[in-house]
Each structure stands twice: as structure tokens, then as C-alpha cells.
Amino acid sequence: MTEQSPALDNLLTESRTFPPSDEFAGQANAKADLYAEADADREAFWAKQAERLTWDTKWTTVLDWTNAPFAKWFVGGKLNVAYNCVDRHVESGHGEQVAIHWVGEPGDTRDITYAELKTEVSKAANALASLGVAAGDVVAIQLQMVPEAIFAMLACARIGALHNVVFGGFSPTALRARVDDAAAKVVITSDGQFRRGKAAPMKANVDEALEGAETVEKVIVVKRTGDKLEGDVPWTDDRDLWWHELVDEQSEEHTPEAFDSEHPLFILYTSGTTGKPKGILHTSGGYLTQTAYTHHNVFDHKAGEDVYWCTADIGWITGHSYIVYGPLANRVTQVVYEGTPNTPHEGRHWEIIQKYKVSLYYTAPTLIRTFMKWGAEIPEKYDLSSLRVLGSVGEPINPEAWIWYRENIGAGKTPIVDTWWQTETGAIMISPLPGVTSTKPGSAQKALPGISAKVVDDQGTEVGPGGGGYLVLDKPWPSMLRGVWGDEERFRDTYWSRFKDQGFYFAGDGAKYDNDGDVWLLGRVDDVMNVSGHRISTTEVESALVSHPTVAEAAVVGATDPTTGQGIVAFVILRGNAVDGGEEAIQALRNHVAKEIGPIAKPRQIMVVPELPKTRSGKIMRRLLRDVAENRQVGDVTTLADSSVMDLISSGLKSGK
Numbered sequence: 001m002t003e004q005s006p007a008l009d010n011l012l013t014e015s016r017t018f019p020p021s022d023e024f025a026g027q028a029n030a031k032a033d034l035y036a037e038a039d040a041d042r043e044a045f046w047a048k049q050a051e052r053l054t055w056d057t058k059w060t061t062v063l064d065w066t067n068a069p070f071a072k073w074f075v076g077g078k079l080n081v082a083y084n085c086v087d088r089h090v091e092s093g094h095g096e097q098v099a100i101h102w103v104g105e106p107g108d109t110r111d112i113t114y115a116e117l118k119t120e121v122s123k124a125a126n127a128l129a130s131l132g133v134a135a136g137d138v139v140a141i142q143l144q145m146v147p148e149a150i151f152a153m154l155a156c157a158r159i160g161a162l163h164n165v166v167f168g169g170f171s172p173t174a175l176r177a178r179v180d181d182a183a184a185k186v187v188i189t190s191d192g193q194f195r196r197g198k199a200a201p202m203k204a205n206v207d208e209a210l211e212g213a214e215t216v217e218k219v220i221v222v223k224r225t226g227d228k229l230e231g232d233v234p235w236t237d238d239r240d241l242w243w244h245e246l247v248d249e250q251s252e253e254h255t256p257e258a259f260d261s262e263h264p265l266f267i268l269y270t271s272g273t274t275g276k277p278k279g280i281l282h283t284s285g286g287y288l289t290q291t292a293y294t295h296h297n298v299f300d301h302k303a304g305e306d307v308y309w310c311t312a313d314i315g316w317i318t319g320h321s322y323i324v325y326g327p328l329a330n331r332v333t334q335v336v337y338e339g340t341p342n343t344p345h346e347g348r349h350w351e352i353i354q355k356y357k358v359s360l361y362y363t364a365p366t367l368i369r370t371f372m373k374w375g376a377e378i379p380e381k382y383d384l385s386s387l388r389v390l391g392s393v394g395e396p397i398n399p400e401a402w403i404w405y406r407e408n409i410g411a412g413k414t415p416i417v418d419t420w421w422q423t424e425t426g427a428i429m430i431s432p433l434p435g436v437t438s439t440k441p442g443s444a445q446k447a448l449p450g451i452s453a454k455v456v457d458d459q460g461t462e463v464g465p466g467g468g469g470y471l472v473l474d475k476p477w478p479s480m481l482r483g484v485w486g487d488e489e490r491f492r493d494t495y496w497s498r499f500k501d502q503g504f505y506f507a508g509d510g511a512k513y514d515n516d517g518d519v520w521l522l523g524r525v526d527d528v529m530n531v532s533g534h535r536i537s538t539t540e541v542e543s544a545l546v547s548h549p550t551v552a553e554a555a556v557v558g559a560t561d562p563t564t565g566q567g568i569v570a571f572v573i574l575r576g577n578a579v580d581g582g583e584e585a586i587q588a589l590r591n592h593v594a595k596e597i598g599p600i601a602k603p604r605q606i607m608v609v610p611e612l613p614k615t616r617s618g619k620i621m622r623r624l625l626r627d628v629a630e631n632r633q634v635g636d637v638t639t640l641a642d643s644s645v646m647d648l649i650s651s652g653l654k655s656g657k
């Protein structure tokens with residue numbers, strides 16, 4: 001983006017709004033006056049939110065921003081994060097409440113009460129301490145969605161060690177980079193993991209990753225696949241320990257120590273589109289305050305009544321903030337599911353919702369579109385009447401997917417909260433409040449009470465209604481990142497240099513205001529195309545394509561074009577048996593986009609493909625599609641969830657399908 005005041009063409013013309021029912025609004029945790037309360041005195045507001053937690057020592061100052069961009073929240077306060085997520089619920093008489101309904105992929109289940117969680121976390125904390133892990137040490141965790149993953153994270157928090165969770169599907173090279181950068185002392189993993197009905201090795205990959213790793217002293221191995229896994233689990237005698245042998249013999253008593261509010265809680269690496277991944281650092285008091293506050297208000301969570309399910313993996317920030325910390329601080333009862341959504345059948349999620357009477361369900365647009373592709377007749381077979389709030393996170397949600405979600409999963413009445421936030425923000429920042437906001441399909445709408453976000457132009461000046469530009473966060477917030485691990489320069493450069501004079505945090509996302517002042521996220525700034533001088537978001541064209549009855553999923557890239565700068569190239573997956581994908585069908589799609597957005601947005605080329613390349617967190621890798629669109633050799637595919645997808649796409653195109 002080089003020109004001033006980028007006037008993003010106002011291409012999304014969504015005008016449907018869905019106010020909450022009187023019944024929902026009447027019982028909602030968050031009422032409209034929350035905005036005014038926060039505006040009147042932000043620091044007093046956040047101090048009140050921090051009272052959700054149990055502090056050993058109360059803070060003296062709410063916010064210290066004198067060393068910006070390094071914030072300190074609840075300065076002088078001391079607390080134990082694990083105590084807040086576990087023990088205090090037992091002490092208040094809820095030890096018998098189920099914290100986790102765990103569902104294994106092969107169908108095994110385990111219900112864990114708060115009393116049991118306290119025992120497990122205490123034993124794991126004693127186990128780590130027995131290996132010499134102390135406050136400030138780093139423990140890397142590469143585990144699938146098994147209860148031990150949560151026990152391990154909370155055990156680290158309990159003793160003040162930082163966890164560094166590495167997504168279970170990451171390669172040995174990726175794991176090693178994260179272990180080395182954070183200087184992890186202990187690694188926790190499993191023998192193997194169940195994936196689509198098969199047992200796949202984990203420990204073998206970890207061993208490959210750790211060859212010659214200098215900082216790692218011990219590897220703790222959870223037994224999950226056991227004799228279902230082919231071959232022996234590789235073992236290094238003086239380094240490796242079975243979780244069950246080490247943990248089971250520990251005392252069930254562990255006294256949590258109070259740590260400073262700014263004590264580091266974890267590092268989580270985010271892969272930028274290029275270069276080395278960044279270790280995002282989060283700390284304790286502010287992070288837990290905002291994750292708990294948002295979980296309470298955005299999902300309207302009622303402790304002891306709701307059953308909540310966030311489908312993320314703990315390898316991502318959503319799993320950290322909305323499976324582990326926020327929900328457990330709020331005494332949630334939640335489902336944790338180990339497997340993939342179509343194992344053993346495409347109704348697995350709905351079956352689980354029916355069984356556990358899930359009332360709050362939080363997932364990602366990519367999965368919603370996959371469900372659309374599988375067909376509405378699948379969820380129709382299940383009783384989903386327990387659901388009362390649906391959430392979305394991870395990427396912009398197309399209005400079409402939003403409506404499908406509400407109609408087919410939410411019985412046409414549940415509020416949908418489209419939550420915008422990032423690994424760096426730690427917690428939800430922009431979202432409707434389900435009992436207050438008249439929701440709009442496709443828009444995350446407004447910064448939450450206590451949060452301030454703006455859409456600004458190149459110069460950092462806020463744009464007016466209907467205008468577009470960059471999303472910035474102009475005031476510090478409690479769960480904000482406290483740095484990039486070991487790289488202060490990169491922290492300042494990446495987030496704080498773009499609008500240095502104004503002191504804004506630059507999120508890297510394009511956004512616009514509609515005429516009501518609601519925020520629409522338009523994808524990463526580098527996903528905004530420039531066609532003949534018009535700025536068009538890839539999301540907007542994707543949204544138009546997906547609104548056509550024959551299209552299940554679409555990904556759009558801007559390909560270099562000698563005359564127009566960039567030309568729009570679309571990759572589409574067609575629905576079930578809709579059409580054959582011939583010339584006529586493609587022409588119809590081009591015309592549909594022209595009709596929905598305008599002739600300027602008509603894709604230069606539309607390719608029908610069987611799959612789209614996605615990262616393991618479900619984000620479409622447009623870089624690879626750009627390679628195809630520009631007839632280049634396809635680049636590095638190692639971060640794809642399924643690296644064979646690109647072959648499938650390329651061979652399909654060559655054979656003219």
C-alpha cells in the first residue's frame with residue numbers, strides 16, 4: 001500500500017442484521033452499559049475485571065505504560081494462574097463439577113472433575129519440580145489433544161515455568177527451531193497420536209528433532225497409542241521418562257506459589273509468512289484477566305450451567321486462551337476432542353454436541369465451510385437444540401458461511417460472535433456482545449468494552465464511515481504481548497514502527513468501516529489486491545464466489561498482470577454434485593462476481609480444484625496459489641497440513657479438470 005488514504009472500494013453490501021432476542025438479551029452477562037462503563041474510566045474498568053481473579057497480593061498500579069511498548073498491568077499484584085484455574089473452584093465447593101469431558105478419537109472418553117484436575121496438575125507440578133524445573137525455565141510441549149496437554153500447561157503455570165506449546169503436526173525441524181530458540185529444558189510429548197483412525201508416531205519425530213539439542217535434559221512421554229503403534233518407541237535411557245511412571249508416583253499435594261502479575265506465563269511461536277517464527281511472550285495477571293473477561297462476556301458463559309466447546313488445538317493461541325486459561329478461570333465445563341471432524345464420520349461434531357448438550361460452540365470459518373461442503377443434511381440428523389451461542393475465529397467469515405452456520409447449526413436463532421484477535425493480542429479484541437449487538441454476517445463489528453481499535457490510513461489518520469485502511473490498536477490492553485522472545489528489535493519493528501509517531505500497534509490486517517461505523521476485517525494487508533488502481537480484498541471476492549449455490553469454498557489471489565498491476569485469480573471447490581466445472585459454469589461464476597461486487601472484481605481466471613492448500617491452523621496459503629496463478633514452480637510446502645494438496649491441484653489443472 002503506497003498511496004495515501006486507501007479508499008477500499010466498498011464492495012461488501014451486506015445489510016442483514018440480527019438483533020438478539022429479548023429473552024437472550026434479558027439473561028445476558030454483558031449489557032449495553034458495559035461500553036459506557038469502560039469508556040468512563042478504562043483503568044477502573046480493567047481493575048474491576050481483574051477482580052474476577054484471586055490475587056495473593058493486590059496490585060498497586062493498574063497500568064504502567066511508561067516503558068511503552070512494554071506494558072505492565074496490575075503492577076505489584078501477585079497470583080498463581082493455575083490456582084485461579086483449578087484450586088479455587090475446588091475450594092468454593094465445585095470439586096465435583098466436570099471440568100473436562102474428554103473425547104478420544106477412537107471413541108474412548110474421560111470425564112475430569114475439578115478435584116481430579118487439581119490432583120493431576122499438582123502431581124505434574126511435583127514431577128516437573130523433581131526434574132529440576134524451576135520458575136523461569138522453559139518446557140516445550142508437543143502433544144495432541146489429550147488431557148495431559150492441559151495438565152502439563154497448568155503444571156508449568158503452577159511452578160512459574162513457561163510453556164512453549166508446539167502444534168502436534170509440526171515437523172521435527174519446526175519443533176527443533178522452537179526448542180532451541182526458547183532454550184527448552186524439558187520436552188513433553190507422546191508415543192504416538194491417533195489421526196483419522198490410524199496411530200502415527202510422535203516420539204520418533206521428537207527424537208529426530210532433538211538430535212544434538214543442547215538445552216534439553218529430559219523428555220517426558222505420555223503413553224497414548226501404546227501397542228496400536230507399529231514398531232518400538234525409540235528411547236534414550238538417561239533422558240526419557242514415561243509420564244505415567246514419573247507422574248503417578250508424585251504427591252497429590254502441591255502448594256502453589258504466588259508470582260508477580262508480570263511473571264512470564266508462556267511463549268507461543270507464530271509463523272510469519274516468511275522468515276523465522278516469532279516467539280510471542282505472554283505474562284500472567286493481565287492475560288488471565290482479559291481471557292476470563294472475554295470468555296465470560298463474548299460467549300455469555302454461565303458457570304455450572306453451560307457446556308462449552310472450543311474446537312481449536314492447544315497448539316494455537318485459541319487453544320491457550322479459550323480452552324485452557326479463560327474458560328478454566330471461569331469454572332467452565334467443556335468438551336475437549338482429540339480427533340478430526342470426519343472421523344469416523346462427518347457428523348462427529350454434531351454427535352458430540354448432542355451427547356454432551358454443548359451450549360457454546362467456538363470454531364473456525366474454514367471448518368464451517370467444510371461442513372457446508374459436506375452438506376446440511378448431516379447436522380440435520382442430530383439434536384443441536386442445546387446450542388445458544390456460536391463463535392467464529394481465525395479468518396474473516398464470509399456472510400454466506402455465517403448465514404449457513406446460523407441457519408443449520410444455530411436453528412436460525414443463536415447469536416454468532418465473530419471474534420477478531422491474534423496470537424499477539426492474547427485475547428478477543430473485536431467482537432459482538434451476544435446479548436447486546438445486532439449482528440451482521442461477515443463483520444466483527446466493534447472493539448469490546450475496554451478495548452480501543454481504529455481503522456486508519458497510511459498517515460495514521462482515522463478514516464471515516466465507509467473508509468478503509470489498516471487496523472490499529474491505539475491503547476494498551478491487559479493481554480497484549482510483552483515482546484518477541486529474545487528479540488526486542490523485532491518486536492518494535494514488526495508491530496510498533498509502522499505508526500511510530502502515533503504509538504499505535506499495527507495488526508497487519510486491512511479493515512474498513514461501514515456506514516454504521518462497524519469494522520469489517522479484510523484479511524492480512526498483503527492479501528489486499530490492487531487491480532487497475534482499485535483495492536479489492538481477496539476476502540470480498542471469495543465471499544462473492546461462495547455466495548453462488550455451486551461453490552463450496554474459494555480462495556482468491558492477486559497475480560501479477562502486465563496491464564492491470566494485479567489480476568484476480570480464483571480457485572474454487574464446487575459443491576458435491578453441483579456441476580461439472582466446465583466453461584459455462586465458470587462463466588456463470590465470473591458473471592456472478594461481477595454482479596455481486598462489480599465488473600472490476602471479475603476474476604481473470606477461475607480454476608476448479610479438488611482441495612485448497614491450508615496450514616495446519618486452517619489458513620489458506622495464498623502464496624502457493626499465487627505460484628500456480630503465476631505459472632511458477634510451487635514454493636515451500638512444508639507448513640501445509642497436507643503437502644500432497646499442491647500435487648493434486650497441479651495435476652488436476654494439467655489434465656484440464
Ligand code: 6R9
Nearest residue numbers: 393394395396418419420421422423521524
Ligand atoms: C486468534 C487467531 C491472527 C490473524 C489476524 C487476522 C486473522 C483472526 C479473525 C481474523 C477476520 C476474524 N483473524 N480472527 N480475520 N476475522 N474474526 O486466529 O490468531 O493465528 O495469530 O491469527 O487471523 O488476519 O491477524 P492467529
